[in-house]
Amino acid sequence: MEEAYRITDPQVLKVVAHPLRVRMLGMLRAEGPATASQLARKVGESSGSTSYHLRELAKYGFIEEDPSEDGRERRWRSRHLYTSWDNVQMGATPEGREALQIIRMRQVEAVGRAVEGFEQGEWSEEWADAAGMSDLLATLPPAGIKEFHERAEALVRELEERYAGHRDNELTTVFLAGYPRKKESP
Numbered sequence: 445m446e447e448a449y450r451i452t453d454p455q456v457l458k459v460v461a462h463p464l465r466v467r468m469l470g471m472l473r474a475e476g477p478a479t480a481s482q483l484a485r486k487v488g489e490s491s492g493s494t495s496y497h498l499r500e501l502a503k504y505g506f507i508e509e510d511p512s513e514d515g516r517e518r519r520w521r522s523r524h525l526y527t528s529w530d531n532v533q534m535g536a537t538p539e540g541r542e543a544l545q546i547i548r549m550r551q552v553e554a555v556g557r558a559v560e561g562f563e564q565g566e567w568s569e570e571w572a573d574a575a576g577m578s579d580l581l582a583t584l585p586p587a588g589i590k591e592f593h594e595r596a597e598a599l600v601r602e603l604e605e606r607y608a609g610h611r612d613n614e615l616t617t618v619f620l621a622g623y624p625r626k627k628e629s630p
Contacts, residue, residue: 449506449524454540457529459504461546463553464489465497469506469522470554474615477510477521551619558617570612577619589622596620 451457460466468483480495487494498520501507506527510519534540564572584592600618607613 445522446524447526449527451527451529452533454534454537454543456504457534457540457543457547459500460506460527461543461550462497462500463550464493465501465506466547466550466554468494468497469501469527472507472520472522473525477512477519479517479519481517551621554617555619558619568612571614581625584622592622593620 451460460469464487467487471483471486472478480498481491483489483498484491484494498507502509502520506523507520508523510521512519531544534544559577562575564575567575582588597620
């Protein structure tokens with residue numbers, strides 16, 4: 445699997461920003477290869493719908509057929525660990541700004557699904573204590589937010605290596621965000 449899919453075309457970003465597509469792509473990345481029928485059951489859609497959207501993801505290079513298929517049903521897998529783009533380049537056109545707004549809303553929806561899916565009573569006390577969110581207000585320039593993202597990602601990778609093979613390991617969604625706040629008018 446390749447590390448990143450770098451998007452430069454707003455149309456391609458819009459393709460992956462479709463609610464069902466981005467969700468299925470996330471599942472393939474997190475859970476591994478699956479068929480359209482398996483994904484349909486997980487997302488509550490018909491296999492015809494998931495098949496169509498999987499073909500669209502494949503058409504634009506996000507996923508590919510899994511070579512370990514058993515021959516009965518086509519299995520799909522992600523081609524990349526994550527998707528990236530340049531916000532400035534993407535936001536240079538109205539179409540790009542629209543695509544960015546759509547994908548940001550999909551990211552917020554993913555946060556909501558992660559929060560809704562966490563039922564504290566199903567987890568150990570250690571997980572109940574560790575899981576959660578916080579928000580911080582910080583006065584930083586753009587370079588500070590960029591550094592935050594870079595260092596936080598590096599820290600997560602370092603911690604993955606340090607805790608590799610730990611008995612309590614679970615696939616965990618980690619969200620990073622930083623947006624400037626509009627100044628209130630006096």
